[in-house]
Amino acid sequence: MTSIPLSRPVVDDEIRHAVLTALESRQYILGPESKAFETEFAAYVGTEHAVLTSSGTAALWLVLRALGVKPGDEVLVPSHTAFPTVEAVCFAEATPVFVDVDPWYGFDAADAALKITPRTVGIVPVHLYGQPVDVAAMMDLASRFGLWVLEDCCQAHGARWGDRRVGGFGRAGAFSFYPSKNLTVMGDGGALVTNDGEIAARARRLRDHGRLNKDVHAEIAFNLRFNELQAAIGRVALRRLDAGNARRRALAARYRENLAGLPLALPVERPRGHHVYHLYVVGTPRRDELASFLRDRGIATGIHYPVPGHRQPAVEHLPWVALPATERVVGEILTLPMSPGHSEAEIDAVAQAVREFFGG
Numbered sequence: 543m544t545s546i547p548l549s550r551p552v553v554d555d556e557i558r559h560a561v562l563t564a565l566e567s568r569q570y571i572l573g574p575e576s577k578a579f580e581t582e583f584a585a586y587v588g589t590e591h592a593v594l595t596s597s598g599t600a601a602l603w604l605v606l607r608a609l610g611v612k613p614g615d616e617v618l619v620p621s622h623t624a625f626p627t628v629e630a631v632c633f634a635e636a637t638p639v640f641v642d643v644d645p646w647y648g649f650d651a652a653d654a655a656l657k658i659t660p661r662t663v664g665i666v667p668v669h670l671y672g673q674p675v676d677v678a679a680m681m682d683l684a685s686r687f688g689l690w691v692l693e694d695c696c697q698a699h700g701a702r703w704g705d706r707r708v709g710g711f712g713r714a715g716a717f718s719f720y721p722s723k724n725l726t727v728m729g730d731g732g733a734l735v736t737n738d739g740e741i742a743a744r745a746r747r748l749r750d751h752g753r754l755n756k757d758v759h760a761e762i763a764f765n766l767r768f769n770e771l772q773a774a775i776g777r778v779a780l781r782r783l784d785a786g787n788a789r790r791r792a793l794a795a796r797y798r799e800n801l802a803g804l805p806l807a808l809p810v811e812r813p814r815g816h817h818v819y820h821l822y823v824v825g826t827p828r829r830d831e832l833a834s835f836l837r838d839r840g841i842a843t844g845i846h847y848p849v850p851g852h853r854q855p856a857v858e859h860l861p862w863v864a865l866p867a868t869e870r871v872v873g874e875i876l877t878l879p880m881s882p883g884h885s886e887a888e889i890d891a892v893a894q895a896v897r898e899f900f901g902g
């Protein structure tokens with residue numbers, strides 16, 4: 543029987559060598575590998591600064607704190623996202639205000655505009671599944687209402703709007719390097735990027751106990767630092783990112799061809815967006831039946847995400863909101879296997895099984 547995982551990170555000799563070299567260097571926290579990774583990652587995204595941290599959630603929180611978010615401030619976030627997007631807003635003591643999805647599973651700027659109040663300070667659009675949100679609409683909304691933008695790029699390393707990579711459009715962007723991501727450090731890790739020197743400096747201080755120097759602490763913060771072994775892996779992964787994204791796009795094109803004509807919603811690319819297919823998400827009202835049919839054939843699937851942010855018990859104290867598009871899509875979405883480590887034969891086997899399910 544076949545066994546096809548959702549994603550398969552590549553481990554090879556170049557990565558093993560990078561880890562062992564960092565190990566032998568005897569510098570383990572925020573040393574030369576981390577500094578080089580920050581410089582290279584900022585150059586890749588096209589921003590002046592990158593600040594490594596312990597996770598994507600930490601990157602979001604560091605930016606929110608550096609922006610001076612405070613209790614009573616409202617921040618517009620999509621409900622259809624990984625919960626950490628919402629959690630970071632809550633942890634920074636602001637109030638999340640939930641926004642519905644547009645037809646691309648992205649941040650609906652028109653719905654967001656209706657939810658702005660005098661307390662709204664910023665927006666956290668999420669480039670979900672590897673597809674940029676409508677960046678023009680997002681930036682227009684921000685400038686019309688004087689809001690800052692923090693791009694959640696945790697699923698969109700290398701995605702572009704026009705010829706610019708996501709992360710550099712807003713005041714800052716946050717990335718995750720979790721194992722399944724397009725750029726991974728084989729563990730937890732993250733980074734924020736920005737052109738704002740003050741945000742970068744404050745985030746560096748906040749990730750290291752609010753330190754001004756070795757002995758003096760200017761504010762209460764936390765330990766959210768990064769380490770050399772994972773920076774060494776990240777540098778190798780960054781060099782491979784564009785090739786990995788091109789491979790994902792080729793596999794997505796293969797799915798599109800093999801799944802054409804079925805009663806199944808396939809990913810639709812925005813005309814100006816460059817989708818990097820962190821996740822390959824299809825839609826059908828028969829989602830649960832399809833998932834179990836595939837599971838019986840050794841094919842892993844996922845649901846990203848079955849419980850939207852506004853329905854999470856952790857935020858049940860917030861006012862009830864109606865998000866009809868979000869409520870509909872969470873019942874229909876299904877993530878199929880996708881990563882540069884998958885073979886064409888595996889993608890064909892998944893597509894064949896989906897065709898069988900629909901009797902084709």
Ligand SMILES: Cc1ncc(COP(=O)(O)O)c(C=O)c1O
Nearest residue numbers: 597598599624626627696718720
């Ligand atoms: C959209 C989104 N935001 C935030 C995060 C949080 O990243 P991390 O798991 O590195 O904290 C993730 C990762 O799961 C994510 O997919």
